[in-house]
Amino acid sequence: MTTRDLVEVADIMGPTLSPDGEKILFRVSRPSVSANDTKLDWYVADIDGAPPVHAGSAGTVRHDGAGSVAEQKAVWDADSKGFRSLALVDGVSAIWHWREHQGQRREIVDAADILDFDVSADGRSLRYTTGATRAEVAAAEQRAYDEGVLVDDSVDLGQAIAGGKIEGGHRVVQRWNRNWFDRAGLLWDAPKKETAVELGSENIAPSLPATRSQQDRRIVLKTGGVAEIEGSAGEVRLTVVRANGERIPCSAAPCRSGKLAAITERPGSGMLILFERDAGARENIWLWRIGDRKARYLTATDGAERTPIWQPRCGAAPKALICAESSATEPPRLVRIAYVDGARSVIADPNADLRRRIGAVATPLRWENGHDGILLTPSSSAGPLPLVVQYYRCAGFLKGGVGDEIPMLPLVEHGIAVLCINGQSPPPGQPMERSYETALAAIGDAIDDLAARKRIDPRSVGIGGLSFGSTVAVWAIRKSKRFAAATISSGQATPHYYWSNALPDRGFARTFREFWQAGDPDSDPERWRTISPASDVVAIDTPLLMQLPESEVRNLVEFHTKLKLAGKPAELFAFADEIHIKYQPVHKRAVYERNLDWYRFWLKGEEDPAPAKSGQYVRWRALRAGAPQESFQATAP
Incomplete structure (x- = not known):
């Protein structure tokens, strides 16, 4: 299991059922280190067995404001024999159309990139949305380079001034879009234009109206009426309201568990499918016939997290549930789950070769403090193992944790156990460091528990993470001597971070005060001595x-x-053209490889003999020996 294997894991996103319930459309993303790019492709498969058919390219990969591969909208034709999608190809975001036996073609292009579209229920017309034209955006980017940039609350001074990330081989200038730390291209806020287009008649089938799969807390039932989850965590209720106004509450246990996350309709059955949260992104699936007092447990499924901006990982067909699944040691695949008995059959497995080579063992763990997690260990190991901990989220395939930076499976192959712990939010009204204190206490409990059972060596424990996970890691090494090595992938709350983002009108200072209960570094120095690791x-x-x-x-x-x-053993690497989550495959591999070497060196005393790595070990041996540096005594800001 190499670091390149991890980078090039294929992912499956957005399984979408056809209107007739007989086909599934899904997208596969395949990163490539050699190309330093990610290939996107559409596939269509029959629900009941035929191999998937390649349905064309999904275009150039685009990433959201954090760096994750962005979702793409796809809408089935009303007759279930084709679909439309948005794709960026050769620098143009347009609507593409795929039809059985005809293939894929670019159908609608505009002088501006198409941002969104919808097809009428009868399939006769389409309406799409655009903003500034490509020519206007290009001119704005050129002005930013030629004339300089006015620094206001939209400018991220951490990014290159005239380029923030790369799309299709070209640098794209980005700005804050006033959604906390989300970004968008120049002129993202230009007035939007709606354009209507009449479509041809070859795909019209009014008796099979095109509908998008619904899976959320409120759904419209095809038989009329709505079903809705009301309330919040700890106290919820599910109620069906018929078209005639009749109210049917669900009294089954999962409807009242407080963990009911989403619902969808099983077509033609009078049933709802209930998705109940378990540990991490794992969900228990129940079938509830509307009006019954009990629900029937079907199975559990794991994979991508459920968020407001990502499509559901499951779609409901009349006879089976179709899910993009993954788990701690199982890379993504698309499966069919029969309603009758929960039996699974594989529809698509783009990671079949990798799956056969994984030998790690995943052990779910729960502690009395309310935390849960997953321990990865070699299939056969003798004696206590070194350990690397990530505290944040443990969703789906544990190739690298949140942000995909800790090479979990290669670490296991080198005899280092990995513990992923699902984090918890701080109590309402408490500052952020309360969550770090909770995290450190939970990590300590887990280390003590595993050490007492002689699973791990408490003298050889590392910790790492990205985003919240990185702030937990830094807090841990500030407040504890338990850790023999650490890696982080994100910035920290420092005075530079504050002043770079606190220009008026963006709302950063207000949000920072809500989370940290702190003012600026000048007016609130005592709080900043707690907040800043510097x-x-x-x-x-x-x-x-x-x-x-x-x-x-x-x-x-x-x-x-x-x-x-101060003579501390530390190294800092910076990766060009990267945002919060690194998205370039060549950078992903470099990060994985260096983190693997770092933990092996500090936790096991091992060095990779590759000649190209000799320089890093010269440096690290000097760090271990405490090579003399300029004497320095840190002082509080």
Whole structure:
């Protein structure tokens, strides 16, 4: 299991059922290190067995504001023999149309990139949305380069001024779009235009209206009426309201568990499918016939997390549920789950070769403090193992944790156990450090538990993460001596971070105060001594490897410099043209490989003999020996 294997894991997104319930449309993304790109393809498969058919390219990969591969909208034709989708091809975002026996063609193109579209229920017309034209965006980008950029609340000074990320081989200028830390291209806020287009008649079938799969807390029933989950965590209720106004409450146990996450309709059955949260992204699936007092348990499914911006990973056909599944040691595949008995059959497995080579064992764990997680270990191991911990989320295939940066399976193959713990939010009204204290206590309990059972060596424990996971890791090495190595992938709350984002009108200062209960570094220095890791570098002895995107590396300038001046074992790498989650495959592999080497070196004393890596071991041996550096005593800001 190599780091390249992890980078090139194929993912399945957005399984969408055809209107007749007989076909499934899904997208496969395949990163490539050699091409430093991700290939996107559409596939169509019969629900009951025929192999998937390639239905054309999904275009150039695009990433959301954080760096994850973005979803793409696809809408079936009313007769279930084709579909339309948005795709970026050769720098143009247009509507493409695929039909059986005809293939894929670009159908609608505009002078502006098409942002969204909808097809009428009878399939006769289409309406699409555009913003600024490509020529206007290109001119704005050129002006930004030629004339300089006015620094206001939309400019991310962590990114390159005239380019923030790469799409299709070209740098795209980005700006904050005022949704906290989300980004968009220049002129994203230009007035929107709606355009209507009449379509041909070859795909019209009014008796089979095109509908998009619904799976949420409120759905419209095909038989009339609605079903809705009301309430919040801990106290919910599911009620069906018929078209005639009749109310039918669900009294079955999963409807009242407080963990009911979503519902969808099983076509033609008078049943609802209930998705109840379990640990991580795992969900229990129940079948409830509307009006019955009990629900029938079907199975459990794991995979991508359920979020407001990602499509559901399951679609409901009349005879079976179709899900894009993955689990801790099982890479993504598309499966058919029969309603009769929950039996699974594989529709598509783009990671079949990798699946056969995985030998790690995943053990679910729960502790009395309310936390749960997954321990990865070799299939055969003797004696206590070194351990690497990630505290954040443990969803689906554990190839690298949140952000995909800790090479979990290669670590296991090198005799290092990996523990992923699902994090918990701080109590309402408490500052962010309460969640870090909770995390450190939970991690400590887990280490003690595993050490007592002689599963791990408590003297050889590492910790790492991205985003919230990285702030937990830094807090842990500030406040504890338990850890022999650490890696992080994100910026931290430092004065530079604050002043780079706190221009008026963006709302950053208000949101920061809500989370941290702190003002700016000048007016609230006492709180900043708690918040900023740069304030107490003397307390940090754990070897720390920092591999950051270009957009966040400046937030660590003070912290990194103080660590080096204090003689602490630390290294900082910056990756060009990267945003919060690194998206370029060549960078992903480099991060995986260096993190693997770092943990092997500090937890096991192992060095990779590859000649190309000799330089890093010269540096790391010097760090381990405590090579003399300029004497420095850190002071609080």
